Amino acid sequence: MSDHSKNSHSVSVQVHGLRKSFDGVPVLRGLDFEVHRSEVFVIMGPSGSGKSVLLKHIIGLEIPDQGEILIDGESIQKPGVMDKVRMAMVFQSGALLNSLTVGENVGLYLTEHRLRPPEDIARVVAESLEVVGLKGLENRSPSELSGGMKKRVALARALVIEPQLILYDEPTSELDPLMAVTIAEEILNLKRRTQVTSIVVSHDRDLAFGVADRIAIINEGKILFIGTPNEVKNHSDPLIKKFIHAELTLDRTRTTP
Amino acid sequence: MFQNIGEMLLLFWRTIQALPFAWRQRQKTLDQLFEIGNASLLMACILSLFIGGVLALQAGSVLVQRGLGNVIGGMVGVSMAKELGPVMMSILIAGRIGSSMAAEIGSMRAYQEIDALRTMNINPIHYLVLPRLLAIAVALPLLVIFSVMVGWFGGALVSAYNQMIGISFEAYFNNLRQVVDVGDVANGLIKSFVFALVIGVVSCHQGLQTIGGPRGIGRSVTKAVVNSIVLILILDYFLTRILINF
Numbered sequence: 398m399s400d401h402s403k404n405s406h407s408v409s410v411q412v413h414g415l416r417k418s419f420d421g422v423p424v425l426r427g428l429d430f431e432v433h434r435s436e437v438f439v440i441m442g443p444s445g446s447g448k449s450v451l452l453k454h455i456i457g458l459e460i461p462d463q464g465e466i467l468i469d470g471e472s473i474q475k476p477g478v479m480d481k482v483r484m485a486m487v488f489q490s491g492a493l494l495n496s497l498t499v500g501e502n503v504g505l506y507l508t509e510h511r512l513r514p515p516e517d518i519a520r521v522v523a524e525s526l527e528v529v530g531l532k533g534l535e536n537r538s539p540s541e542l543s544g545g546m547k548k549r550v551a552l553a554r555a556l557v558i559e560p561q562l563i564l565y566d567e568p569t570s571e572l573d574p575l576m577a578v579t580i581a582e583e584i585l586n587l588k589r590r591t592q593v594t595s596i597v598v599s600h601d602r603d604l605a606f607g608v609a610d611r612i613a614i615i616n617e618g619k620i621l622f623i624g625t626p627n628e629v630k631n632h633s634d635p636l637i638k639k640f641i642h643a644e645l646t647l648d649r650t651r652t653t654p
Numbered sequence: 655m656f657q658n659i660g661e662m663l664l665l666f667w668r669t670i671q672a673l674p675f676a677w678r679q680r681q682k683t684l685d686q687l688f689e690i691g692n693a694s695l696l697m698a699c700i701l702s703l704f705i706g707g708v709l710a711l712q713a714g715s716v717l718v719q720r721g722l723g724n725v726i727g728g729m730v731g732v733s734m735a736k737e738l739g740p741v742m743m744s745i746l747i748a749g750r751i752g753s754s755m756a757a758e759i760g761s762m763r764a765y766q767e768i769d770a771l772r773t774m775n776i777n778p779i780h781y782l783v784l785p786r787l788l789a790i791a792v793a794l795p796l797l798v799i800f801s802v803m804v805g806w807f808g809g810a811l812v813s814a815y816n817q818m819i820g821i822s823f824e825a826y827f828n829n830l831r832q833v834v835d836v837g838d839v840a841n842g843l844i845k846s847f848v849f850a851l852v853i854g855v856v857s858c859h860q861g862l863q864t865i866g867g868p869r870g871i872g873r874s875v876t877k878a879v880v881n882s883i884v885l886i887l888i889l890d891y892f893l894t895r896i897l898i899n900f
Contacts, residue, residue, distance in 0.1 A: 456773050484773060492770035494762070506774045509781065511678075551770075558774065 407434045407594045408482055408561045410455060414464035417450060424450050426618035427464070435592040437584065439605040442615035443640065448598040449489070451615070452564050455596065456486050468562070482562060485555035489567040491547030493539040493554075499526070500535030503553045525553035530579060544571040552583065563587070565597040569604050577604065584608050602641065606630070614640065658881075662859045665783065666851070672777070672784045679785045686789030690751050694797060701746060702801040705738050706730055706808030714812070714819040723819060727826035728833025730809035735838040736845075739802040741890055744849035747794055748882035752857040755786055756878035759861025760871040768862070778862065787854040794850035795843045802842060806830060841897050848893060849886050856882045 410432040417425040424447045432438040440448050453459040457479050471478045493502045503525055504518040526532055529549040569577035581604050587593055599605055605612055606626045614621040614637050622637055714726045759782055762768050768778050813821040860878040864870045
């Protein structure tokens, strides 16, 4: 428990000149930004613009070709830096371990790091599942859950870690509007409760404008703009306007030949 | 295959370094042991019975014609203990267990489960590779002991009941006891221990290297089985060459 309770403050993240290519195709073309402590920072942009790759760099799953990522001023490439910070990521697919039950998935971090006795872990798991509206599903297998339920279990798994930095990859995709609101509320609740720094990658404009302190618009591996939700909404750049104000307008008079 | 040998040796070394965490992973190791034993015991029994039987049949008919029928027990005994038991069992386990290890770890890799472990600061080598390698390193030599004994029995059955041979159980096992010593069985066990490490490391490495979806998993499984068998047969020669002096 001592390990778990240490470093309870939130962290800042700085990204400097981040570049990454896959098979010679540049995906990130020199990103520079800072995420402040306890901030909800939303990254928006079209599909394939490099948002998820950026998240993987921040959590250390990818190594940059150039540039660096600092957490509280220390490069994550330095040995031991990643071990000092409690981070969690809610994957787009959930990424639950299919060989474990829902309860074992949610309690995995505590079990593997031996942070609490088993009866405590069972209680924490039950509480986390209740928060995401999945009370009593501890013994179910992930294969029995819908896509949205898997994502909520993944969120419960992240909550258990009590992270200082949490990354969400498309947290509301595949969710019905009511559950999307629940997840958005939980992002904000978690921030209020623990002052966690949150980085959210999403296409969901309602979520972005609802939870963000600041929004970054990214396109083709470059940052187009960073600002508050209001600044983004009122920005004059045509690309940003097109992305933010895109509407579904179908010509209903057209018929298929 | 050979360009990955360095990576496989590195994985093996990292797994050795993780040995102090073995007690923590005991439940997963026991689960894997059960999986290997449960999946392989019946198959091992059938395979060994018939290998021993064929060995006695092929060699026995020739030996009996030349008046050497009384040495069948020793010949089957040594062949099973030093060569056929360890090699055939290792090939069986490479196909049955190596493939399942590569498929399971490969699908975890493809569906980001390993990424999820890493984000929780859980080392995939401690969590996935160590229990599998420990389990197979214990299970394969045990299976080989079982296989050798069943193989001896298979040889005895054929020697006794095949009309071309007609060597009694007593004569067969008397000769086997005279010829086979503990060193011969230890020889086979040393080989099977090395082969177990090869299967474990190759299969886990292929699983961890999986790229893409179902097709990538299929490719990893095939490579794990083929590479394990090729390495087993190559190493078998060199191990035999080394152990022949002892």
